[in-house]
Amino acid sequence: MTTEDSETPPPTGRPRDPVLEQAILNATVEVVARSGFAAAKLEDIAKRAGTGKAAIYRRWPSKTALVVAAAENLQSPVAIPDTGSLREDLLGCVRHYITPSARAALALATVLAEASRNTELRDAAQAAIGQPPVEALRAVLARWIARGAVDPATPVDLIAGLVPAVAFHRVALLHQGLDEATAVALVDDVLLPALHAPAGDTP
Amino acid sequence: MTTEDSETPPPTGRPRDPVLEQAILNATVEVVARSGFAAAKLEDIAKRAGTGKAAIYRRWPSKTALVVAAAENLQSPVAIPDTGSLREDLLGCVRHYITPSARAALALATVLAEASRNTELRDAAQAAIGQPPVEALRAVLARWIARGAVDPATPVDLIAGLVPAVAFHRVALLHQGLDEATAVALVDDVLLPALHAPAGDTP
DNA sequence: GACTTACGGTACCTCCGGGTCCCGTAAGAT
DNA sequence: ATCTTACGGGACCCGGAGGTACCGTAAGTC
Structure with a gap:
């Protein structure tokens, strides 16, 4: 050579x-x-x-x-928000699912889910459009846990998986994308309560 | 005649x-x-x-x-649990998604989601396997609100929609059904915190 | 027993879409 | 200028699956 x-x-x-x-x-x-x-x-x-x-x-x-x-x-660099406010950081993550490109990605995911037997296809889709935003949310949670604002015992995976689940469900079955109001409600009424929980209600 | x-x-x-x-x-x-x-x-x-x-x-x-x-x-009579315990009632609703028939239904829903253009198909699926369990959860929440154990201001639709979203997401994209551990975590770490919230943290 | 309809099975028609090939043309490299 | 490859586009091949037709047989009714 x-x-x-x-x-x-x-x-x-x-x-x-x-x-x-x-x-x-x-x-x-x-x-x-x-x-x-x-x-x-x-x-x-x-x-x-x-x-x-x-x-x-x-x-x-x-x-x-x-x-x-x-x-x-479809991979787009998913930003990891760091606004100094837990609520704003969460909103930033959740809002990612509102953008038109995200809606296209979710619609595509709907379809890729159908190709169950095609492992190659499913994995590619998962890596490209499934993981990144979840990782961002996970990173945000990890940071606020490190800062002491969130209970270290919180099930991060479960919480982080909530948002894509809702977004996917809405797009795939209900045929409506995530809207701002729902995003805010998701943060205020679901995520924050789940995170603020101290060590558990039954000591 | x-x-x-x-x-x-x-x-x-x-x-x-x-x-x-x-x-x-x-x-x-x-x-x-x-x-x-x-x-x-x-x-x-x-x-x-x-x-x-x-x-x-x-x-x-x-x-x-x-x-x-x-x-x-696939329609099966979805029971509305009334055990006297909010936690147990919620668990009953969430556990519905663990049964084999529920997993089959969700797998089917995955597929029906693909048939976006086929309104007839989608609506039938939604009515048959999507609505009933959500209605049950809604009924449970309404009852506990009436009993005064849950804040009347809670976004019932959002909360009730969480469970099928997670179940659907797991089956459709992650290809794993809901398991008991996840169901319990969902109730204890997500649903209950979201419900116990009194009138809001910012008075 | 006569009649009617469902049964399992198969051969068949027909259409549709993935994939291939080839055309005349356009855009670069030497 | 020539060569090579990409381009848009159409014709084509071919396998697969929805849907039909027909067989001999079984299970009911009158």
Whole structure:
């Protein structure tokens, strides 16, 4: 290996359009989120991306691979709020599920849940859109526990899992995204009471 | 109308087997819950029910109608616990989601969520397996509010919606049913703190 | 016993969608 | 200018599954 023999054969000819790449991924998310994994047609995705099926198969070997890529592409840097107020930090985390992209992600998750047997697909979706916001909430809780404002005995996993559960449930079954009022109620009436609990009511 | 003219033409010939009817519905739930709505094959359902496709189409006109009927058939009388203890009542409601039939129902719901465009299907599922347990929880909360043990200002809908959300989320995305430990934690660490809150912490 | 309808099973029709191929054209590299 | 590869788009192949038709048989009614 002098410089680069086997890898990267000199890229001659017309290069691939990166804009098209992104357009295809976006179209995939939209179509899959709206129609479901099985019902999503490659032709619809191609049409919505303003291209043909060939351009898709030039990049990904199968429908599954395409959807996995689209799910991974949804990853957005989830901020870990640190406002100095526990309530505001929680609100920041919960509000993450209100954004349009989050709603698209959840709708996609709805669908990916259907592909139960497809482990690859499910894991990719979970890692891409499931974990990050939960990790953020977990981090916030850990920080406030360290600060002594939250009981160290609180079941962090259970509490942190509450928010995505509600968001997912609303989108998947009730077909309505999380709204501001619900987010506030979730924080004030559920999360904060659960966290403020000292050492337990039965000593 | 003397006795019954138009309706019920004298049922001659071999009658339909009601046992088979139930077997088909059960098989439908199992196969659809395992494979998903789209991936569920009528032939698999028939085979699992120990019959042929013809026997199915003799009863329901389409795959969708069959699944709707199967969802409706899942309705089971959800008991409204009244043990004298708020905690026990809540536990009773939450435990409902641990039963095998509840897990099957939730798995089915996972799938029905995918059929977003099919309003008929979604509504049937919601009415059959979504509403009843939530109504039970709502009733329990209402009773304890009436008894004065729970703040009348508590957002009953939000709280009652928490449990199915968690159950659904776990089954659909995490692929694990609700277990006893989680149920207890849900009641002790989430529901009870949210309910015991008096009039609010900021007077 | 005659009749009617359900039964299990299978072969079949038909449509739909994933995936492939090929066209004429466009956009870069040498 | 030439070469190579990507592009949009259409034609096509093919497997799979919903739905139908028909068999011989079983289980009821009159």
